[in-house]
Amino acid sequence: MTAEALHRTLRQIVRRGRVLTARAQLAGYDADGLGYKTFPPDAVVIPADAAELAALMRQAKSLGVPVTLRGAGTSLSGGPVAAQGGVIAHTSALRAVREVSTAGFWCEVECGVPLNRLDEVLAPTGLFYPPDPSSGPVCTLGGNVAMNAGGAHCFRHGVTSHYVLGVEAVTLDGEVCRFGGPAGGRGAWRDDWKRLMVGSEGTLAAFTRFWLRLLPRPEKCWTYRATFPDLRSAERAVQALALDSSFPVAIELMDPRCVAMVENSPMAVGLPKDSFLIVTEIDGPAGLADARAPAVAEILRAAGATGVESSDDEAARKGLWKARKVAGGLMGQISPDFLVQDAVIPRSALADILQLVYDEADAAGFPAVNVFHAGDGNLHPNFLFDSRRPGDVHKVEEISKRLMKRVIDAGGTLSGEHGIGNDKTCCMPMVFSGAALRLQLAIPKLFNAEHRLNPLKVFASRRFGGGGEEPAAPAPSPRLFAPYFDAIDGTACVPAGITPAELAALAAPAGFRFPLLVDDAAPLASQVASTTHAPASSRFGALCDNIIGMNWRLPTGETIRAGERVAKSTTGYDLPRFLLHSQGDYGEPADFVIRLRPHTGLDGHFLMRGPESAAAAACASLQSSCWVDWFDSLDYLPGPDGRATLRAAVNCPPAEWPVFERRVASLAGRFGLGLEARRGEAAPRGGCPDISFKTTPDRAFGLAGAVAREPGARAMAVAFCGVVHAWLDGPAESRVALAAAIIARHHDDTGDLGADWTSRLVPRPPARGAEAAWCAQLAAEFSR
Numbered sequence: 001m002t003a004e005a006l007h008r009t010l011r012q013i014v015r016r017g018r019v020l021t022a023r024a025q026l027a028g029y030d031a032d033g034l035g036y037k038t039f040p041p042d043a044v045v046i047p048a049d050a051a052e053l054a055a056l057m058r059q060a061k062s063l064g065v066p067v068t069l070r071g072a073g074t075s076l077s078g079g080p081v082a083a084q085g086g087v088i089a090h091t092s093a094l095r096a097v098r099e100v101s102t103a104g105f106w107c108e109v110e111c112g113v114p115l116n117r118l119d120e121v122l123a124p125t126g127l128f129y130p131p132d133p134s135s136g137p138v139c140t141l142g143g144n145v146a147m148n149a150g151g152a153h154c155f156r157h158g159v160t161s162h163y164v165l166g167v168e169a170v171t172l173d174g175e176v177c178r179f180g181g182p183a184g185g186r187g188a189w190r191d192d193w194k195r196l197m198v199g200s201e202g203t204l205a206a207f208t209r210f211w212l213r214l215l216p217r218p219e220k221c222w223t224y225r226a227t228f229p230d231l232r233s234a235e236r237a238v239q240a241l242a243l244d245s246s247f248p249v250a251i252e253l254m255d256p257r258c259v260a261m262v263e264n265s266p267m268a269v270g271l272p273k274d275s276f277l278i279v280t281e282i283d284g285p286a287g288l289a290d291a292r293a294p295a296v297a298e299i300l301r302a303a304g305a306t307g308v309e310s311s312d313d314e315a316a317r318k319g320l321w322k323a324r325k326v327a328g329g330l331m332g333q334i335s336p337d338f339l340v341q342d343a344v345i346p347r348s349a350l351a352d353i354l355q356l357v358y359d360e361a362d363a364a365g366f367p368a369v370n371v372f373h374a375g376d377g378n379l380h381p382n383f384l385f386d387s388r389r390p391g392d393v394h395k396v397e398e399i400s401k402r403l404m405k406r407v408i409d410a411g412g413t414l415s416g417e418h419g420i421g422n423d424k425t426c427c428m429p430m431v432f433s434g435a436a437l438r439l440q441l442a443i444p445k446l447f448n449a450e451h452r453l454n455p456l457k458v459f460a461s462r463r464f465g466g467g468g469e470e471p472a473a474p475a476p477s478p479r480l481f482a483p484y485f486d487a488i489d490g491t492a493c494v495p496a497g498i499t500p501a502e503l504a505a506l507a508a509p510a511g512f513r514f515p516l517l518v519d520d521a522a523p524l525a526s527q528v529a530s531t532t533h534a535p536a537s538s539r540f541g542a543l544c545d546n547i548i549g550m551n552w553r554l555p556t557g558e559t560i561r562a563g564e565r566v567a568k569s570t571t572g573y574d575l576p577r578f579l580l581h582s583q584g585d586y587g588e589p590a591d592f593v594i595r596l597r598p599h600t601g602l603d604g605h606f607l608m609r610g611p612e613s614a615a616a617a618a619c620a621s622l623q624s625s626c627w628v629d630w631f632d633s634l635d636y637l638p639g640p641d642g643r644a645t646l647r648a649a650v651n652c653p654p655a656e657w658p659v660f661e662r663r664v665a666s667l668a669g670r671f672g673l674g675l676e677a678r679r680g681e682a683a684p685r686g687g688c689p690d691i692s693f694k695t696t697p698d699r700a701f702g703l704a705g706a707v708a709r710e711p712g713a714r715a716m717a718v719a720f721c722g723v724v725h726a727w728l729d730g731p732a733e734s735r736v737a738l739a740a741a742i743i744a745r746h747h748d749d750t751g752d753l754g755a756d757w758t759s760r761l762v763p764r765p766p767a768r769g770a771e772a773a774w775c776a777q778l779a780a781e782f783s784r
Contacts, residue, residue: 001064007043009063010087013055016048017093029088032075033135034423036337036387041068041082046090050110050168050176050208056089057206058174060452063087066464068454069202071112071140074133075147076340077421079201083456084464091142094208097121103620103698105214105720106165106182111142111207126624127214130157133417134328142207148199148570150417152250152324153281155242155375157215159417159568160198161577162545166211166754167194169204171447175770178754182211183722185694185756188749190767190775191585195544195577196443199570201419202454203462204447211754218283218626221249222293223317226305227275231255233304234276235350238374239488240299241280242347243511245600245653246292251375252279252324255354258369259323261334267326269319275306278374279324281317285627287659327371335367335384339396341424343404344566345377345412348488356406357381360399366392376568377489378416379407397426405430416568425460431571434478435784436560442781443573446774458572480551480561481593485510490596491548491565496525496589512596515539515632515651516546518725519688525589530760531692532581533723535633535649535683535716538623540597542721544577549593552579555586555783565593583764585775586782601653603682606664608646610673615644616701618671622648623697623720627663633683636701636717638708646673649683686716689725691739694756695748697722703746710742728761736761 001009003021010019020026021043030038042065047053060067066086073080082088094110097118101107102125109118115129115136122128132151133139139149145167150159166180166187178187179194186192197204228234234253241251253276254262260273271277282289282296293310300308311317331338345353354370361368361383372380383399385392404414404427414424414431432440441459444451455464481493487510494503499521503514515536518527527534533542540546549563552575563569563576579586608618619636622628632649639645650660661677668675695703697720704717704724712729726742728735739761748755758764767775 003042006063006065009059010043010045013059014045014047014052017052018046020044020046029070029073029090030081032073032078032080034076034078034339034421036339036393037078037081037422039081039083040085041088042085044088044090046093048093050094050170053089053091053094053206053208054170054174054176057170057172060172066452066455069142069146069206071143071146072114072135072138074135074139075143075419075421076342077415077418078423079147079419079421079457080143081422083422089206091140098209100125100127101182101696101698102127104182104696106211106696107214108182108209108211109141110209111140113141115139115141115144122214126217128217129163129212129214130154131160131163134325141210141212145198145207145210146200146202147419148417150373150378150568152252152373154568155251155373156247156249158541158545161574162541163213164194164198164210165213167197167207168209169197170206170208172205172452176208177205180211181752181754183695183753183755184213185754187754187756189771190764191582191771192578195574199419199574201421201457203444203458204453216624216626216628218289220286220289220312221281221283221317222289222296222310222312223281223320224279224296224300224308224310225320226278226300226309227272227307228278228303228305229275231276231351231354234278237278237300237303237305238350239347240303241296242375243490243598244296244299245598246282246296248280248282248296248375250279250281251373253277253372253374254324254327255370257367258327258371261330261369262323262327265330267322267330269323271323277323279321283626284630285625285663288630288656291656291659324371331369331382331384336386336388337384339383339385339400340380341400341403342416342418343379343407343412343414344416344564344568345379345407345410346486346489346566347377348486349410349412350374350377353379353406353410356403360402364395364399366396373416376416377412377566378568401427411565413564413566413569413571415570416566417570419570420458420572422456425456425458428459428572435554435558436479436562438784439560439575439781440572442778446777478559478561480559481549481565481591483591486565487512489566490598491567491593492596493549493565493591493593494524496592497523499523507596508599511599513599514594514596516543518685520685522688524592527688528580528589530688531723531725531758532694533692533718533721535635535718537723538628538633538718538720539631544580546595547576547580547592548595550576550579550589551591553587553590559590563593567595581758585779600651602657602680603651604657604677604679605647605649605681605683607676607678608648608664608668608673610643610671612638612642612644612705614671614673615646618667618673619646619701619719621671622667628720633718634720635683636704636719638705638715640709647683686725686727688760690728690735690759690761691726691742692758693724693726693747695722695724695753699748700724706746707742710738712738713742
């Protein structure tokens with residue numbers, strides 16, 4: 001098709017939106033934030049709405065050119081660019097915040113909504129959406145989901161994948177598929193396809209809207225800015241903060257080169273130019289945050305800080321953040337070009353990897369500036385160069401390759417939040433080979449077999465018009481996780497069959513715990529198979545947020561590695577989350593890499609008893625405040641008699657127990673509930689549930705009550721997660737029949753909610769329609 005014919009066809013498809021074809025218009029779309037690489041598109045379309053975007057996807061094959069989806073173009077990895085020419089679909093017109101559910105803790109948004117615009121809408125509700133990449137004023141939620149964005153405050157709160165409840169996506173045949181929804185489950189699908197969509201970098205489908213999980217805003221924030229004379233003292237502070245009971249929400253580090261850059265600019269804030277700088281922040285209920293504030297300052301001083309400033313005043317806090325916030329923008333002002341990487345490393349490798357950055361950059365004659373998310377080891381080395389100078393681009397890209405090789409050798413990964421794009425495809429063979437590579441490439445085969453969508457991204461072999469398989473090479477030894485325990489990062493590789501007692505014996509001597517357990521005796525794999533959430537998921541997220549890697553045994557008996565040993569990764573398609581609850585269709589876990597949590601000194605729990613309505617209202621009140629982030633769990637246990645128990649579990653320093661006790665006593669008194677405090681006694685585990693329902697938080701109370709009134713059934717709501725666990729009495733045969741009946745009566749399968757259920761007694765129904773073909777194709781790949 002000629003350019004004129006292409007433009008004419010696009011105008012027939014996109015009638016209410018815009019079609020850009022002039023050279024000056026297209027110039028604004030030939031690069032992303034990685035500005036030294038340019039790829040001019042043949043045309044840009046701006047669909048007026050989701051219907052026009054679906055029409056474009058439906059006609060994409062007839063255009064004969066690639067189609068690349070683009071939000072604001074702030075990516076730093078060469079993602080939303082037309083690497084093989086073709087059409088860019090700019091989704092900026094899809095910018096409605098459609099609904100905010102304060103009771104359900106979710107919102108529905110279109111893909112073109114700017115991140116900070118969502119925050120403005122949410123501010124009056126008392127809720128917020130935690131991911132906060134530095135491009136927040138302009139970046140779109142579609143780009144955030146495509147790249148699995150993070151940000152400074154994701155150290156405690158987690159990245160985008162932790163908050164996506166549902167994705168509406170248009171596949172290349174024009175079908176509009178809704179994966180999940182407000183409840184965050186699978187809905188009518190057999191498998192959890194949204195897990196593959198998040199972080200897929202525009203290579204699988206076109207996103208139109210999302211359902212996102214929200215959290216209550218903290219009552220109080222304390223921000224700290226501390227200077228250190230050397231890297232070792234700054235490193236000590238990072239390690240101590242990361243494991244402290246205050247659980248900082250952010251731990252950021254700037255090296256002296258970055259500090260000097262700020263101080264030599266109009267943005268100077270008066271810092272010593274030869275210092276390392278840490279900016280850290282704690283938040284929470286006012287009483288807790290204020291009680292913890294002096295101890296955080298003391299951690300910084302004890303590590304060797306030469307100066308510590310702190311404040312809980314909003315204006316002063318912004319001043320403390322200023323040096324960190326302006327650093328990124330200054331790079332583009334002082335250098336014609338810069339290349340920023342975002343590898344993630346275990347924190348124990350921090351000093352060695354930074355030294356490599358300095359050595360490599362100095363040898364090449366490039367300035368290197370480091371400003372990064374130190375808490376989770378997410379590096380951001382910025383190499384400043386001039387692409388107009390012969391040899392500079394080659395030298396800086398070779399430095400990047402050597403850096404990535406060292407990162408992988410240290411147990412890290414290529415990307416924590418920027419994605420692979422076309423910048424790091426050359427490094428992907430360091431991570432994936434053999435069967436693991438083949439199964440990564442099997443994902444785009446399902447939705448985009450010709451690589452028409454965003455070619456040459458994620459994997460270099462993804463070329464439109466040919467390719468798709470990596471060149472044949474001698475099969476290397478499988479890259480698998482070996483057993484380990486990392487007391488600095490708080491991660492471990494353990495057998496899938498490990499018991500809670502064995503897990504405690506491994507973690508407890510070093511002051512760690514794995515709170516995401518539902519049973520005192522069952523192997524971890526059995527617990528994962530029975531539910532997607534544990535009671536402690538209220539505080540720490542779903543099981544898939546805490547199992548960050550696996551050795552996965554294929555149906556053939558071969559074992560592959562899926563995931564990483566670091567908590568942040570946007571390296572390839574997210575197979576670990578997809579496979580974790582896939583019910584054996586594609587193999588089984590052999591080993592888990594788990595994220596451990598510090599044991600902060602004291603276990604205890606509170607029992608509040610009274611009428612169901614009062615207990616549910618008390619739970620709803622507590623979880624609508626930021627206190628929900630500090631109780632290990634909030635469990636609502638209805639009885640068959642119209643009365644219920646609200647159980648709030650705590651793991652805290654002994655000195656903080658009275659703060660929790662006062663809060664719970666006030667809550668119980670307000671709602672007329674009886675109160676029993678059990679200091680020093682962990683909340684009992686109910687055992688692997690026979691059924692686990694996933695709904696929205698506001699529906700969980702009613703669902704738990706209805707299930708508890710079924711003869712022979714007990715129920716508990718992990719209410720903030722919208723999860724209901726059910727245990728059934730009686731012999732195995734009757735329990736199977738009862739489970740099937742309860743699921744039929746109580747599962748909300750209207751399709752719009754994205755609800756879900758899991759049962760160790762009743763298998764999920766088989767896939768239907770298009771999904772049946774996807775599942776069959778994927779199962780065949782896993783069985784090769």
